[in-house]
Amino acid sequence: MADLLFCAKYPFTKEAREYVKESEAKISDEIIARAKKRVLSALLEGEIPKFSEVLSENLPKEIFSYAASRMIVSQTKGRYFISRYAVAEAKRAGKYLSTEEDGNFSKALLEFGIQFSREGKDTFKIPVLKYLKYSPKSIDYKLVNREVKGGAVFCTKQQLARIAEEAVKKSIETSLPIKAKVPSQVLGAANEIIKQLPVQETQVSKIASEDFPPCIRDLLERLAVSENLPHTARWALAVYLVNAGMSVEAIANIFKTAPDYSRETTLYQITHVKERGYKMPSCATMDTYGICNARCGCFSPLRYRKGMELRNTARNKETQGDI
Numbered sequence: 001m002a003d004l005l006f007c008a009k010y011p012f013t014k015e016a017r018e019y020v021k022e023s024e025a026k027i028s029d030e031i032i033a034r035a036k037k038r039v040l041s042a043l044l045e046g047e048i049p050k051f052s053e054v055l056s057e058n059l060p061k062e063i064f065s066y067a068a069s070r071m072i073v074s075q076t077k078g079r080y081f082i083s084r085y086a087v088a089e090a091k092r093a094g095k096y097l098s099t100e101e102d103g104n105f106s107k108a109l110l111e112f113g114i115q116f117s118r119e120g121k122d123t124f125k126i127p128v129l130k131y132l133k134y135s136p137k138s139i140d141y142k143l144v145n146r147e148v149k150g151g152a153v154f155c156t157k158q159q160l161a162r163i164a165e166e167a168v169k170k171s172i173e174t175s176l177p178i179k180a181k182v183p184s185q186v187l188g189a190a191n192e193i194i195k196q197l198p199v200q201e202t203q204v205s206k207i208a209s210e211d212f213p214p215c216i217r218d219l220l221e222r223l224a225v226s227e228n229l230p231h232t233a234r235w236a237l238a239v240y241l242v243n244a245g246m247s248v249e250a251i252a253n254i255f256k257t258a259p260d261y262s263r264e265t266t267l268y269q270i271t272h273v274k275e276r277g278y279k280m281p282s283c284a285t286m287d288t289y290g291i292c293n294a295r296c297g298c299f300s301p302l303r304y305r306k307g308m309e310l311r312n313t314a315r316n317k318e319t320q321g322d323i
């Protein structure tokens with residue numbers, strides 16, 4: 001017998017999927033309405049609120065709304081929307097997990113083969129391979145910055161919940177879009193949602209040019225396909241663009257394709273970068289962040305352009321000399 005509260009909190013689990021399958025529930029107007037709310041909240045706000053009902057009779061509707069949401073978001077036919085939806089579902093699961101009791105915490109993580117053991121009150125150990133597979137791409141989670149012993153990585157519960165978020169996100173992203181034919185109510189709901197979605201402009205392709213160093217071009221390209229860039233990468237990109245003289249508004253538009261984009265937060269963070277006058281990290285620091293992807297021979301990404309000009313001038317002189 002399925003644990004409905006567990007399934008409602010973690011509808012991506014095998015237990016929840018089996019419950020949906022065995023229930024043979026028909027898609028009702030109420031489930032579609034819930035799913036529409038869920039998808040719109042994910043795509044427009046970047047988050048899905050935790051459900052408020054404590055009535056057990058509402059739990060099945062919550063579980064079915066996830067299944068219907070997956071069908072609806074598949075109809076948007078855009079990788080950006082799928083990624084944004086996956087991030088919102090993962091964040092919702094992360095919120096539940098961070099305060100979850102041990103039994104359900106362990107059950108949810110086992111969904112992704114993550115087995116952990118406790119080392120004291122708030123210290124957990126997980127196998128290094130699972131850690132590497134699911135840890136967020138942020139400097140705090142780099143293995144060199146973690147305690148590793150006997151093939152296991154030490155984490156707090158919050159960190160483990162964050163790792164599980166990545167696992168949820170990856171699992172949703174790779175399982176969508178659903179290609180099977182969907183009921184007409186789902187198509188209708190998807191069409192209504194599509195009309196409310198912002199048009200995705202290819203901001204990055206407009207600005208990407210030879211002037212940008214390889215590291216910055218790479219970040220812009222990854223952002224353009226809605227990759228969830230780690231914090232240090234976003235920060236370095238924002239610092240670069242601010243120092244290159246771009247306006248806060250224009251930079252915020254570039255970040256629009258981030259799956260967890262929030263206009264308010266992005267504008268605040270870029271303004272903060274500008275007001276604090278953060279300097280561009282050196283190439284050596286970019287390398288420690290794991291962002292440097294070439295050997296340009298310049299001290300800082302901001303000097304790349306100057307370096308290119310000098311190299312071109314030198315090359316032209318050599319060519320003229322050859323003639």
Ligand code: SF4
Binds near residue numbers: 213286292296301
């Ligand atoms: S060497 Fe500097 S400019 Fe070139 S890719 Fe690395 S960090 Fe960027």
